[in-house]
Amino acid sequence: MSDVTLDALPPRRFSWRRRILEGGGLWPAVPALVYLAVFLVAPIVTLLGFGFVTLDRGQVADGSFTLEHMTGVLTDPLVWRLTWRSFWVAVVATTLTLFLAYPVAYAFSHLQGIWRTLLLVAIISPLLTSALVRAYAWIVILGGRRGLLNQTLLSTGIIDQPLQILNTSMAVLIGMTQIHLPFMILPLLAVLAERDRRFEEASLNLGAGQVATFFKVVVPMSLPGIVAGFALVFAVSYTNFIIPQLLGGGNYSTLAVQVYEQTIVVLDWSRGAALATLLLGSCFLMILLITAVGAHLTRWSEVPK
Amino acid sequence: MSDLEIDRLSKRYGKLQVLTDCNLMAEGGSVVTLLGPSGCGKTTLLRSIAGFVEPDAGRVMVGGRDISMLPPNRREVAYVFQNYALFPHLTVAQNVAYGLTVRRRPRAEIARRVDEALGLVALSDFGGRYPKQMSGGQQQRVAIARALVLEPKVLLLDEPFNALDAQLRLTMQVELRKLIDRIGITSIFVTHDQAEAMILSDKVAVMHGGQIEQLAPPLQIYDRPSTSFVADFIGRANIMPVQVRAGRTDTPQPVPTPRPDGPAVMIVRPENFEVVPGNVAGWPGRIGFATALGATIEYEVDCGMPEALRVSMARAPGSGPLAQGTDVTLRLRSTDGAIVLGRGAAHV
Numbered sequence: 001m002s003d004v005t006l007d008a009l010p011p012r013r014f015s016w017r018r019r020i021l022e023g024g025g026l027w028p029a030v031p032a033l034v035y036l037a038v039f040l041v042a043p044i045v046t047l048l049g050f051g052f053v054t055l056d057r058g059q060v061a062d063g064s065f066t067l068e069h070m071t072g073v074l075t076d077p078l079v080w081r082l083t084w085r086s087f088w089v090a091v092v093a094t095t096l097t098l099f100l101a102y103p104v105a106y107a108f109s110h111l112q113g114i115w116r117t118l119l120l121v122a123i124i125s126p127l128l129t130s131a132l133v134r135a136y137a138w139i140v141i142l143g144g145r146r147g148l149l150n151q152t153l154l155s156t157g158i159i160d161q162p163l164q165i166l167n168t169s170m171a172v173l174i175g176m177t178q179i180h181l182p183f184m185i186l187p188l189l190a191v192l193a194e195r196d197r198r199f200e201e202a203s204l205n206l207g208a209g210q211v212a213t214f215f216k217v218v219v220p221m222s223l224p225g226i227v228a229g230f231a232l233v234f235a236v237s238y239t240n241f242i243i244p245q246l247l248g249g250g251n252y253s254t255l256a257v258q259v260y261e262q263t264i265v266v267l268d269w270s271r272g273a274a275l276a277t278l279l280l281g282s283c284f285l286m287i288l289l290i291t292a293v294g295a296h297l298t299r300w301s302e303v304p305k
Numbered sequence: 306m307s308d309l310e311i312d313r314l315s316k317r318y319g320k321l322q323v324l325t326d327c328n329l330m331a332e333g334g335s336v337v338t339l340l341g342p343s344g345c346g347k348t349t350l351l352r353s354i355a356g357f358v359e360p361d362a363g364r365v366m367v368g369g370r371d372i373s374m375l376p377p378n379r380r381e382v383a384y385v386f387q388n389y390a391l392f393p394h395l396t397v398a399q400n401v402a403y404g405l406t407v408r409r410r411p412r413a414e415i416a417r418r419v420d421e422a423l424g425l426v427a428l429s430d431f432g433g434r435y436p437k438q439m440s441g442g443q444q445q446r447v448a449i450a451r452a453l454v455l456e457p458k459v460l461l462l463d464e465p466f467n468a469l470d471a472q473l474r475l476t477m478q479v480e481l482r483k484l485i486d487r488i489g490i491t492s493i494f495v496t497h498d499q500a501e502a503m504i505l506s507d508k509v510a511v512m513h514g515g516q517i518e519q520l521a522p523p524l525q526i527y528d529r530p531s532t533s534f535v536a537d538f539i540g541r542a543n544i545m546p547v548q549v550r551a552g553r554t555d556t557p558q559p560v561p562t563p564r565p566d567g568p569a570v571m572i573v574r575p576e577n578f579e580v581v582p583g584n585v586a587g588w589p590g591r592i593g594f595a596t597a598l599g600a601t602i603e604y605e606v607d608c609g610m611p612e613a614l615r616v617s618m619a620r621a622p623g624s625g626p627l628a629q630g631t632d633v634t635l636r637l638r639s640t641d642g643a644i645v646l647g648r649g650a651a652h653v
């Protein structure tokens with residue numbers, strides 16, 4: 001039967017012209033690729049390039065290729081301390097978002113109709129205001145004696161000394177977790193809301209309770225979403241400089257804050273660029289690590305036949 | 306071996322009455338098939354037994370014990386899903402071990418029982434694979450091993466052969482029936498394929514519009530359908546309105562019946578009619594359409610009724626069908642083979 005149909009088709013002739021015209025399906029992506037090349041790759045290459053030349057009044061000095069800025073940055077113990085701080089702040093904030101986001105996404109998958117829509121609006125609406133505005137909002141809430149939090153706690157008599165949260169790592173973690181929460185919820189929501197409930201029924205049928213079913217079936221099968229959310233939130237937390245600056249206080253610095261200060265305040269573009277190279281490079285390595293661990297944990301999803 | 310009994314089970318979803326007063330009895334170790342067209346409520350009934358659906362009324366009893374109030378994880382009733390629902394993140398052996406692991410059985414016991422169960426379905430060498438690496442037929446066997454390793458009291462299977470191609474289907478049907486006989490487990494099967502029901506079951510429950518219309522052994526369902534729906538769904542049937550007078554029908558060949566006088570329907574299987582030439586006692590008609598199928602010849606004969614009557618006759622070697630338009634007479638081979646039902650049973 002299938003042989004007959006194959007024979008009936010005219011033999012397909014190989015043609016280079018055809019090959020190029022079809023372009024392996026790449027042509028539709030060309031506008032996006034051009035856009036990315038001009039507005040993303042070119043600026044990044046330029047910026048990173050500044051870390052390897054000497055700048056003289058905004059001009060690249062001729063023949064001034066140098067590794068001096070890069071080695072200066074890499075041998076500075078302060079830089080490593082800040083990198084370490086950036087790293088653990090991002091890891092802790094990302095882990096917190098994961099634990100806060102998972103129940104929300106799970107609840108979403110069990111809601112129906114209008115409740116589901118309302119929850120989705122609640123999840124997405126923070127994205128309508130800029131992160132800057134939300135960081136300022138946290139200053140209002142956490143700030144000093146007159147901050148919303150302290151006022152409430154003091155007036156209800158729960159505490160009698162104001163809590164010092166603003167201008168500490170705690171404030172940075174709180175702000176970062178809240179501001180990046182939607183980026184964790186959305187990928188989790190995608191896998192949890194679409195999941196096939198029969199696997200949970202199968203688990204119950206085999207004698208597992210609701211809790212065992214959740215940890216042995218729901219969570220492992222949502223790992224692709226967890227990995228995606230973790231990588232995304234880690235990247236935005238690790239490279240964010242606004243939140244540490246505003247909520248950590250003037251002397252709280254991270255690697256990303258250093259990049260900002262060297263470039264905008266100190267106007268040492270070469271050192272700023274070298275720091276940016278370190279920031280992007282280490283972030284990239286970390287994302288590679290997360291996706292590699294993720295691929296190992298979800299290897300069942302793409303096993304060969 | 307435990308009996309399974311379903312007692313006056315009903316379920317509605319909003320305005321839709323999906324199950325109405327379903328009664329069913331499966332003796333220990335027997336196989337009962339729920340057979341009916343798509344949407345008649347088979348899956349809902351099966352899911353009620355497993356506890357995934359909470360019925361509005363009625364009870365489910367296993368071995369004389371009412372399990373209606375138990376949560377699904379404490380029913381000891383194994384469910385094989387339509388697409389098997391094997392956990393994709395666990396290997397075949399881990400899938401089979403799942404129920405034992407959550408029961409915290411000792412590791413050595415788990416290993417031994419998983420080996421046995423995989424051996425039972427001839428998959429001993431496949432324990433390390435992931436479900437995605439298995440063919441449809443193998444996945445089905447894993448699902449069955451995963452269910453049977455827990456030694457459940459009842460095995461429920463929802464259209465287990467749907468995902469398989471026709472060739473494999475027949476082999477698996479026979480294999481499964483043999484396996485069930487070997488371990489002797491009470492099983493309920495869902496299918497919309499009547500041939501499958503015939504192969505697999507000790508009893509068939511024909512469902513229609515949320516009700517069980519008849520529960521009987523397959524041949525009895527075929528020979529003695531209790532409604533015209535059953536007659537039409539199991540095999541083919543000619544359904545004719547008739548009048549009963551003094552214990553017989555008013556047809557050209559009267560059929561004796563215990564039914565009271567009045568309107569009724571008569572059901573005749575195509576193979577219970579024969580086509581004879583000339584004018585004898587019977588249904589006079591004209592050949593409308595003829596198909597020679599090799600072993601049989603199928604006729605549609607126009608006898609002046611709203612629908613042509615269907616006839617199936619054995620074909621003698623070398624002979625062909627009668628020409629279209631030939632005047633013939635239809636006769637009953639056996640008046641006992643014709644079934645007379647009240648008009649109330651005559652909905653299709």
Ligand SMILES: Nc1ncnc2c1ncn2[C@@H]1O[C@H](COP(=O)(O)OP(=O)(O)O)[C@@H](O)[C@H]1O
Nearest residue numbers: 318321323341342343344345346347348349350
């Ligand atoms: N959860 C549900 N909510 C609403 N209607 C349902 C639900 N489950 C099944 N139904 C309806 O019940 C009827 C019977 O469904 P089902 O038991 O799946 O039939 P079958 O398995 O015989 O094809 C169908 O009309 C279906 O649409």
Ligand SMILES: [Mg+2]
Nearest residue numbers: 344347348349
């Ligand atoms: Mg169904």
